[in-house]
Amino acid sequence: MKVKICGITDIETGVAAARYGADAIGFVFAESKRKVTIEKAQEIIAHLPNEVYKVGVFVNETRDEIEKIAASVGLTHIQLHGDETGGFSESLSLPVIKSISFQGNEGLAALADFPCEFILLDSPKGKYRGGNGTVFNWNEVDPHLIKNHNIILAGGLHVDNVEEAIRMIKPCMVDVSSGVETNGKKDLEKIKTFIEKAKSIPVGR
Template sequence: MKKPALKYCGIQSLQDLQLAADSHADYLGFIFAESKRRVFPQDVKKWLSQGCVEKQVAGVFVNESIETILRIADDLNLNVIQLHGDEEPADANALRMLTDCKIWKALHHHENTTQEIARFKDDVDGFVIDSSVNGARGGTGVAFSWGCVPEYQQAAIGKRCFIAGGVNPDTITDLMKYHPAGIDLASGIEKNGQKDQNLMRLLEERMNRYVSISE
């Protein structure tokens, strides 16, 4: 199978950034919303200025104003804007019209997720499908039933579709059986609340066992 796109999210420090920048991740994510992994744009700008980050950079926003999102995206030269709140397709479309960033919509796994994908599909560039746990937006470290992954990818065909929630070195091989197009994780590569180089390497090694080198 083709290598899934890999996103390490919830980067909280310069040290986290340096470790993730040296990994095989394709995307690095910063959370600009209420969360235990929340960071502030001025700090992220300083961290990014201290080294060469040859990765795509994503900003995660929850029910933020379009004006604020655009200002942060421009100031940090974001590549991706990830909407992780109650945003509507019209909000995503407005951002697409006003920025060169890719727009991703995070959706929770539930009985109507495929319908939600269809509702947003014309207005976004990608999706992140995450677990729904006690009203939390994400970052719970809890997996949903990955048997639904092929259904979600079929619904999102033509768009990038990341799977999040409960992904870590111990579970990655189970997820890979469903051939995800993208993988998004935060807590699964953390130790004591910080990104851990050994966990990143272990996850990538196990993920790559399923990847065809020719592709």
């Protein structure tokens, strides 16, 4: 099971997450309490292994701005967390992760032909698009709508529920942010424990 640690804002945490086995590191460039500057993202990414995905999270940003940030910091993937269209996704130069705030299978079905490498299933949006630390009802997801997609599961995951989440949704990757924090700050021990737990769970698709 691949693991994405999102909302990284400092070098120490990014390097530690990669050392513990994170397959992807997420950098939030949209409005969020975990928003990172271009300069800080550059610094962190310069210290990460080549094989780790460097994912930039954007919400309804312009194509030019996304491409400028991606090139300047060294992103490998673009995560679209807003109302971006399939045509917008196709216009980008990097692989796309398209996020959906799960509020029923109708919205999920609408993404069936969306041009992207991954679909990220997240909780319904709160103050910010994503990163709200709440769980949605995994039982409600129609498995037929996700079986042909590379699914990243997010939304309120932590070490105590990630096994159930993986067994139910069978994603190719799990994404965690607030679930590895203590008092709003990334907790290295929680990151380590979460990654070890997620990677210990055998999954058959």
